[in-house]
Structures are given as structure tokens and as C-alpha cells.
Amino acid sequence: MTGYDDYGLPVGAYSEPEGLGRQAYRVARAFLLYRVKPVAERGIHQMRSGRWTWRSLFSLVRVLIVGWCFVVFWGERRLFANSVDACEWENWENWPAGANPHRLLFVADPQLVDPHTYPGRPWPLNTLTVKxxxxxxxxxxSRIQRVLYPDTVMFLGDLFDGGREWSTATSASPETRYRKYGDNFWLKEYNRFGTIFLDHWGDGGMIPRPGQPGKKIISTLPGNHDLGFGKGVQAGVRKRFHTYFGEGNRIDIIGNHTFVSIDSVSLSAMAQENSDSVQELWKPTLEFLDGSKKQKQRLIQRELRTMQGLRPNLPMSHEMIELDGLAKAQLPHFGEPVTEFPTVLLSHVPLYRAEGTPCGPMREHWPPTPPPKGQTEPLVKDNRNAISVSGGYQYQNVLLREITRDVADKVGNIQYAFSGDDHDYCEVVHRGYTSGGGGIKEITVKSISWAMGVRHPGVVLVSMWNPVDGRGNPLEKTDLPTLQTHLCLLPDQLGIFIRYALFFALTLLLLLVRAALIASGRVTVAQPVESPILPTTNEPEKPQGPYDPTSSNSSTSSDRGKLQVRNARTRSTSPSQGYGLPMTQSKYTYPLVQHAGFYGDEEDGKKEPKSWGTVSTKRSKPKKKGFALFAQEFRNSMTVVAGVVLSFYFWLIWNG
Incomplete structure (x- = not known):
């Protein structure tokens, strides 16, 4: 039995309106069925009937279709393939013969576009930007995973753009306009991140390369757009991020290198005013740093024992642990001293450097300033090419000097550092901090998104080779570093759109010129021949024989050889005479089926069509001339080009 809701309406009688995706599908389907399909069928019919010639094959419309398909395939496929293929490991790695390096991929600042990115951008522009x-x-x-097949993938923060603004049960955005976005919206963004990156992590396969322990993906490092910065970090927002991605402070042994990740955006609250009131923000990272040297030794020792096939840890002792000490309890470990691996520091916010420190020639937005005439060395101070030492609401371009020095001292033996946040590439050697010798080489990784202010997004590839013995001592005595890097640039999406726009303008111009030439009579085109739906009938031949009305034996005269249609429609008013043709009006008893489809002579000044030769019995419309012909030709040619090209374009998008 059908139920009724509170408004007295049958339950299920009404449904939600169709979404934009469904509506777009219906419009595209109707366009293909009623615009593109008839034109394609007519072309196929012409081809089968032999009416295509070399001249028609190379007509302007068909040339534009081929040109558009080439341009679209080039922009949607070949550019991505060429960019990633140029980054093949073998093209830039420089290891001794027989080396089997561990290969790692750094991804920085995806910053998924959301309502926080372009708050004033109207629909549908904002929706198209997201898509x-x-x-x-x-x-x-996906292309990187399939072609380059890295062993490890690490993200350097700012996974979302407005993640810090979306409310939790215990926190809300400082800005009123974002308070309507809560946990449900954040979860949708989390699922969106997984759809883009986590779901495509295994596109190249999940089988480890020979000699490698396995594939790994780490996305725990938070950025200021994920949590906020300093005292702007809210405890509820940080707990939510840790719940779904993991702790931001961690140590990983990868490729015989020690990777130390720190939550630098929370640690920065330690140097701000009234920092004691927000100890819960910066204290966990500070405690992590205090124990990082011992933790590195334990993890290196466990890794070496695992490599030798030994038990990585001692068995757990059977003793009671107090509740308050459970969080800090650690597994027993072997206390044998080992040689430390090269340490790599990971921080979303770059380390401190003096203002104007150049970032090098691979910085896209502001390349190095040319040195003065006669000077060959690059400038020591180049404000245009450097990362600005400044900050603002919920961000700071570099860490403070005191925090950077504290991190370097407590972690120790830092040889390399990788950071994000700036969106552009920057390479600096810090010589003023404790390091493993030769200074700390820091690389700020480009954003992978084309909406973050760089025309050529990118990722950084890292190749590590550090063979060691059971104690961690290097086996190979070479002058080569144990870690090599390469900036892999991705296509210029904005440039692709610009090329599409230019080719679209050229298409419009050529089709307008074509339509104008046809309208002026300077160019002629073959008109399509349409096959009639109904058969064409002519006046039947007059039979010869005993029933021939022209025969001398016939009782009718020759002027009665045609059926008078107007009289044939007159009915008898007397039932006694029967229904149908009255005997007084019937000129002869010739079978009417012989005259099917034939109309009589012109009568009373009214002209009747002679045959059923076309779909309609009305006269065909006169051919268009002038502007009407111009508009028709332009519209028809544009419809054909757009229909074929857009179908191919959306097919490419739908298939990745």
C-alpha cells in the first residue's frame, strides 16, 4: 500500500531533478543523434554510392576535422606522454654499472581546488576549474606510475586548499563564509584526493622491482592549507588530519637513507606570542625532535638486521606497564652501535635562508637576474629569484632562523632537505647549520597542479644508492653522492588551452570565408541528393483489350479515361441507391486500383500536385540566396566540425 508523507503526497511520487552530469549527457546524446548522425549517414551514403571524389575528400570541413583531431590528441595525450617519457630514470641517473638504486617520487602542493581557492569565481567557471x-x-x-614506476611516493603537504577551514565538532573557521562547510565536505575532499592519487598508485602494477623491498606511499606530512599555521592551527582540524593520514612527525628508512618528517606548521607556534597557551600544538613535535637521534639509531639497526634475515627486535618482556607510561613504551631493541645513514629532512615550510638567497636557474616564475657586464658568477643576492622571507595570515614562506637551527641540531647529520609550500622550484645549499658535511642541500618541490601559479607544474624524482654492510658502513668508496635528483616538468595546461583557442579562431575565420564565397557564387558545392521515402507514381498506361476505354468495343468514350476525383468524393444521399459512387456519376466501371496515386486534371482554377515524388506533396522551397545561404552554410559546416571534434575530445577525457 502506498504511503503518504507529511504533506499528503504519495511517497516516491516525486524525485530529485536530474544533476548537471545527467543533463549534459542528455544534451550531448540529442546533439549526436539529431545533428551529427544524419550528416555522418549522408556522408556514408555518398561514399557507398561513389559520389566522393578526391576534391570532396579534401574539402575544407574535412581538413579542419582532421586538423582538430590532431591538435586535440596532441594536447590531451602526446604532450603528457612526451613530458613523462623525457624523465625516464636512465636518461639522468649516473650510477656505476650494476647499481640497483631505490627510486622515489616527491609530490608537493596538490591543493585540490575548492570553494576556498577562488571564492569569487562564478559557476560554471569554478566547476570547470575543479574538473x-x-x-x-x-x-x-597515472602516467608517471605507469612509465616511471617509482618504488616510493611521498607527499610534501598542502593536500587540500581549504582543509583548515572546514569545521569539526570542536572547531570552526575564523571566516564566517566557510563555517557552513563541515566534516562531510572534508570527507568528500578526502575521497576526491584518494580518487586522484591513491586509486592510481598501482596503475603501473604493485610488484616490487627486483632487489627492492616493496612499494610504499606516504602522505602524512601536513601543510598550512591542511592545518593552518602556528597558533592558527586548530586541535580538532589536526586530529582529523592525523586520523585519516597519520602522524606528521615520523622517521622512515628508505633506500638506506633516513627520512625525518616534521610537522613544521605546528612547531612554528612555539616562536609566536603567548606560545605557552598553545603547548598542545608545538610540544609533540618538539618532543619528537628531542628523541629523533635515538630513534634513528633504533630504526637503522632494525633495518640492517632485517636485511640480514635476522629478528629485527628483541621479544617483549613480560612486565607490567603503568597506564600513564603506555604511550611512551617502546619495543626492546638491540643496543649494538651502527653507522648512521644519510639523513633527509622533510618539511612543508622551507628552511630559513638570508633574504635574497637565489633559487637557481630552474626557478620558473622569476629566473635569475643577469649579472652585471663582465661578471660571470651569478648574483649572491637576487631578491627576484629568491623565496621571499615574509609571512601573513595562516602562512609563512620560510621557518624562523631559531627554529631551523634547533631542528638541524636535534636531528643531526642532515645532508638533504625537501620542502614544498612555494609552488615553484628552488635549490639552495645551507652552510650555516649542523649537517653531514658540505651543508644541507634543500630542494623546494614544484606544485603538481597547474592552478597554483606556475605554467609548468612538476615533480621531483630521487634516485638513491647506498650499499652497506651489516654495520651500516658503505661498501662502495666513490665520490658520487648517495642521492641524485631530477626535476620532471609536466605540460603547460594553460598553453594547451591557448592553442585550442587560436585554432578555434582560425576555424571560425576559414568557415566564415567559405560561407561567404558560397553565398557570393564564387564557390559551388554539390547539393545532397535525397532519396524519396514514398515511391513516385505516374499516370498508369492505358491497357489494350476488351476493357480499353479507347477501344471501339468499349461503351465509353476516350474523354472518360481519367477518374474525376472531385466527383468520386460525392456520396449518394439515398441509401436506396447504395453507398459509394452513384450510378449516374460513374462514367465507366474501370477498376479504381489502376489509378492509385494519380490525381485528375486541373479543375476550377485549383492546381493539384501531379505525383508523390517526394516526402511532402508540397512544392520544394526555393533555394536560399544571399545572407540566408551564408548563415546556412556556416551553421551546417560548424555543426559538422564541432560534432565530430567534440565527440573525439570527450572520448579522450572519458578515457583518461
């Missing part, structure tokens, strides 16, 4: 940035990152990331 195309996601498509770009998914396509590039």
Missing part, C-alpha cells in the same frame, strides 16, 4: 585541475593531476600522476 580540469583534477583531470590534469590524475592524468599526469
Amino acid at each position: 580540469y585541475t583534477d583531470l590534469y593531476m590524475r592524468r599526469a600522476y
Whole structure:
């Protein structure tokens, strides 16, 4: 039995309106069925009937279709393939023969576009930006996984753009306009991140390369757009991030290198005013740093024992642990001293450097300033090419000097550092901090998104080779570093759109010129011949024989050889005479089926069509001339080009 809701309406009688995706599908389907399909069928019919010639084959419309298909395939496929293929490991790695390096991929600042990114951008522009940035990152990331097949993938923070603004049960955004976005919206963004990156992590396969322990992906490092910065970090927002991604402070042994990740955005609250009131923000990272040297030794020792096939840890002792000490309890470990691996520091916010410290020639937005005439060395101070030492609401371009020095001292033996946040590439050697010798080489990784202010997004590839013995001592005595890097640039999506726009303008111009030439009579085109739906009938031949009305034996005269249609429609008013043709009006008893489809002579000044030769019995419309012909030709040619090209374009998008 059908139920009724509170308004007295049958339950299920009404449904939600169709979404934009469904409506777009219906419009596209109707366009293909009623615009593109008839034109394609007519072309196939012409081809089968032999009416295609070399001249028609190379007509302007067909040339434009071929040109558009080439341009679209080049922009949606070949550019991505060429960019990633140029980054093949063998093209830039420089290891001794027989080396089997561990290969790692750094991804920085995806910053998924959301309502926080462009708050004033209207629909549908904002929706298209979301769709195309996601498509770009998914396509590039998938291609990297399939072609480069890295052993480890690490993210350097700012996974979301407005993650810090979306409310939790215990926190809310400082800005009123974002308070309506809560946990449900954040979870949708989390699922969106997984659809782009996590779901495509295994596109190249999940089998480890020979000699490698396995594939790994780490996305725990938070950025200021994920949590906020300093005292702007809210405890509820940080707990939510840790719940779904993991702790931001961690140590990983990868490729015989020690990777130390620190939550630098929370640690920065330690140097701000009234920092004692927010100890819960910076204290966990500070405690992590205090124990990082011992933790590195334990993890290196466990890794070496695992490599030798030994038990990595001692068995757990059977003793009671107090509740308050359970969080800090550790597994027993072997206390044998081992040689430390090279340490790599990971921080979302770059380390401190003096203002104007150059970032090098691979910085896209502001390349190095040319040195004065006669000077060959690059400038020591180049404000244009450097990362600005400044900050603002919920961000700071570099860590404070005191925090950077404290991190370097407590972690120790730092040889390399990788960071994000700036969106552009920057390479600096810090010589003023404790390091493993020769200074700390820091690389700030480009954003992978084309909506973050760089025309050529990118990722950084890292190749590590550090063979060691059972104690951690290097086996190979070479002058080569144990870690090599390469900046892998991705396509210029904005440049692709610009090329599409230019080719579209050229298409419009050529089709307008074509339509104008046809309208002026300077160019003629073959008109399509339409086959009639109904058969064409002519006046039947007059039979010869005993029933021939022209025969001398016939009782009718020759002027009665045609059926008078108007009289045939006159009915008898007397039932006694029967229904049908009255005997007084019937000129002869010739079978009417012989005259099927034939109309009589012109009568009373009214002209009747002679045959059923076309779909309609009305006269065909006169051929268009002038502007009407111009508009018709332009509209028809544009419809054909757009229909074929857009179908191919959306097929490419739908298939990645």
C-alpha cells in the first residue's frame, strides 16, 4: 500500500531533478543523434554510392576535422606522454654499472581546488576549474606510475586548499563564509584526493622491482592549507588530519637513507606570542625532535638486521606497564652501535635562508637576474629569484632562523632537505647549520597542479644508492653522492588551452570565408541528393483489350479515361441507391486500383500536385540566396566540425 508523507503526497511520487552530469549527457546524446548522425549517414551514403571524389575528400570541413583531431590528441595525450617519457630514470641517473638504486617520487602542493581557492569565481567557471585541475593531476600522476614506476611516493603537504577551514565538532573557521562547510565536505575532499592519487598508485602494477623491498606511499606530512599555521592551527582540524593520514612527525628508512618528517606548521607556534597557551600544538613535535637521534639509531639497526634475515627486535618482556607510561613504551631493541645513514629532512615550510638567497636557474616564475657586464658568477643576492622571507595570515614562506637551527641540531647529520609550500622550484645549499658535511642541500618541490601559479607544474624524482654492510658502513668508496635528483616538468595546461583557442579562431575565420564565397557564387558545392521515402507514381498506361476505354468495343468514350476525383468524393444521399459512387456519376466501371496515386486534371482554377515524388506533396522551397545561404552554410559546416571534434575530445577525457 502506498504511503503518504507529511504533506499528503504519495511517497516516491516525486524525485530529485536530474544533476548537471545527467543533463549534459542528455544534451550531448540529442546533439549526436539529431545533428551529427544524419550528416555522418549522408556522408556514408555518398561514399557507398561513389559520389566522393578526391576534391570532396579534401574539402575544407574535412581538413579542419582532421586538423582538430590532431591538435586535440596532441594536447590531451602526446604532450603528457612526451613530458613523462623525457624523465625516464636512465636518461639522468649516473650510477656505476650494476647499481640497483631505490627510486622515489616527491609530490608537493596538490591543493585540490575548492570553494576556498577562488571564492569569487562564478559557476560554471569554478566547476570547470575543479574538473580540469583534477583531470590534469590524475592524468599526469597515472602516467608517471605507469612509465616511471617509482618504488616510493611521498607527499610534501598542502593536500587540500581549504582543509583548515572546514569545521569539526570542536572547531570552526575564523571566516564566517566557510563555517557552513563541515566534516562531510572534508570527507568528500578526502575521497576526491584518494580518487586522484591513491586509486592510481598501482596503475603501473604493485610488484616490487627486483632487489627492492616493496612499494610504499606516504602522505602524512601536513601543510598550512591542511592545518593552518602556528597558533592558527586548530586541535580538532589536526586530529582529523592525523586520523585519516597519520602522524606528521615520523622517521622512515628508505633506500638506506633516513627520512625525518616534521610537522613544521605546528612547531612554528612555539616562536609566536603567548606560545605557552598553545603547548598542545608545538610540544609533540618538539618532543619528537628531542628523541629523533635515538630513534634513528633504533630504526637503522632494525633495518640492517632485517636485511640480514635476522629478528629485527628483541621479544617483549613480560612486565607490567603503568597506564600513564603506555604511550611512551617502546619495543626492546638491540643496543649494538651502527653507522648512521644519510639523513633527509622533510618539511612543508622551507628552511630559513638570508633574504635574497637565489633559487637557481630552474626557478620558473622569476629566473635569475643577469649579472652585471663582465661578471660571470651569478648574483649572491637576487631578491627576484629568491623565496621571499615574509609571512601573513595562516602562512609563512620560510621557518624562523631559531627554529631551523634547533631542528638541524636535534636531528643531526642532515645532508638533504625537501620542502614544498612555494609552488615553484628552488635549490639552495645551507652552510650555516649542523649537517653531514658540505651543508644541507634543500630542494623546494614544484606544485603538481597547474592552478597554483606556475605554467609548468612538476615533480621531483630521487634516485638513491647506498650499499652497506651489516654495520651500516658503505661498501662502495666513490665520490658520487648517495642521492641524485631530477626535476620532471609536466605540460603547460594553460598553453594547451591557448592553442585550442587560436585554432578555434582560425576555424571560425576559414568557415566564415567559405560561407561567404558560397553565398557570393564564387564557390559551388554539390547539393545532397535525397532519396524519396514514398515511391513516385505516374499516370498508369492505358491497357489494350476488351476493357480499353479507347477501344471501339468499349461503351465509353476516350474523354472518360481519367477518374474525376472531385466527383468520386460525392456520396449518394439515398441509401436506396447504395453507398459509394452513384450510378449516374460513374462514367465507366474501370477498376479504381489502376489509378492509385494519380490525381485528375486541373479543375476550377485549383492546381493539384501531379505525383508523390517526394516526402511532402508540397512544392520544394526555393533555394536560399544571399545572407540566408551564408548563415546556412556556416551553421551546417560548424555543426559538422564541432560534432565530430567534440565527440573525439570527450572520448579522450572519458578515457583518461
